[in-house]
Amino acid sequence: MHVQTFFDAATSTCSHVIDDGAGSCAIVDPVLGFDLRSGRTDAAPAQAIVDHVRQHSLQVVWLLETHAHADHLSAAPWLQQRLGGRLGIGAGITEVQQRFRGVFNAIDMPVDGSQFDHLFQPGERLAIGRLQATALHVPGHTPADMAYRIHAWDGGADAVFVGDTLFMPDVGTARCDFPGGDAGALFASIRQLLALPAGTELYVCHDYPPPGRAPRCHCTVAEQRAANIHVRDGVAEADFVALRRQRDAGLALPALMLPAVQVNMRGGHLPPPDTNGSTYLRIPIDLF
Numbered sequence: 001m002h003v004q005t006f007f008d009a010a011t012s013t014c015s016h017v018i019d020d021g022a023g024s025c026a027i028v029d030p031v032l033g034f035d036l037r038s039g040r041t042d043a044a045p046a047q048a049i050v051d052h053v054r055q056h057s058l059q060v061v062w063l064l065e066t067h068a069h070a071d072h073l074s075a076a077p078w079l080q081q082r083l084g085g086r087l088g089i090g091a092g093i094t095e096v097q098q099r100f101r102g103v104f105n106a107i108d109m110p111v112d113g114s115q116f117d118h119l120f121q122p123g124e125r126l127a128i129g130r131l132q133a134t135a136l137h138v139p140g141h142t143p144a145d146m147a148y149r150i151h152a153w154d155g156g157a158d159a160v161f162v163g164d165t166l167f168m169p170d171v172g173t174a175r176c177d178f179p180g181g182d183a184g185a186l187f188a189s190i191r192q193l194l195a196l197p198a199g200t201e202l203y204v205c206h207d208y209p210p211p212g213r214a215p216r217c218h219c220t221v222a223e224q225r226a227a228n229i230h231v232r233d234g235v236a237e238a239d240f241v242a243l244r245r246q247r248d249a250g251l252a253l254p255a256l257m258l259p260a261v262q263v264n265m266r267g268g269h270l271p272p273p274d275t276n277g278s279t280y281l282r283i284p285i286d287l288f
Helices: 044-055 076-083 093-101 183-194 221-227 237-249 257-264
Strands: 002-008 013-019 024-028 031-035 040-042 059-064 086-090 118-120 125-128 131-137 146-151 159-163 201-204 218-220
Touching (some): 002 031, 013 159, 013 201, 024 044, 044 076, 059 076, 131 183
Parallel strands (some): 059 086, 086 118, 159 201
Antiparallel strands (some): 002 013, 125 131, 131 146
């Protein structure tokens, strides 16, 4: 197994290509660039993934979303048109759709997850070529969060793509104040991940490095248990929940949250064109 990571500095997002070593791959959390001022999309982050896949003659089996992101637009449909593969996300996406359809008055949008090719149930198995994987339900940041555990077949360590459930140890954990978020649930999800073998590789979806450190997108369970500033070993659930709630109360909304959520809840597809043929995103006034 080989993992190639692509870091999008504009959104601090880590996208990953999982290569089974025999020609098959999966793409996790790909980014479509978006300039809020002009309303223009930018496929450059996704094109870098296309170039990598084609350079290594890989066949895309899965496009995996860990959750409906609030900080970047998904490039999954753009990539699917060019590389194929099935688009999957956790079955909890239907709850996210139900919560946000009213926010954006998206009355045209079904809330059954049909925008995706597959909705993973907790503990469901999937294959990426010769690699076997398990979808782990890790709610807390959102109700739909999934982590994907790739089981090593060659005697190496397993790899888990944790989405926003964990950040790097010196950054901590993700916010829980979005609709359906829950700090207690996040703590339980994190402890589930940190119960895995110490050498398990954890691949995150974002990194916000402190001054003097270059971006990093993976570490081990042992590193998280020893040093995560929010949930290292010895931190009690009540203390974590109190810390998380205090921090969340002072956070501004992500810069791209309003465009990102209304696109990503549709599987990365833009809303349908209006009667004039143009596509529009909605900005609710005085709602958040």
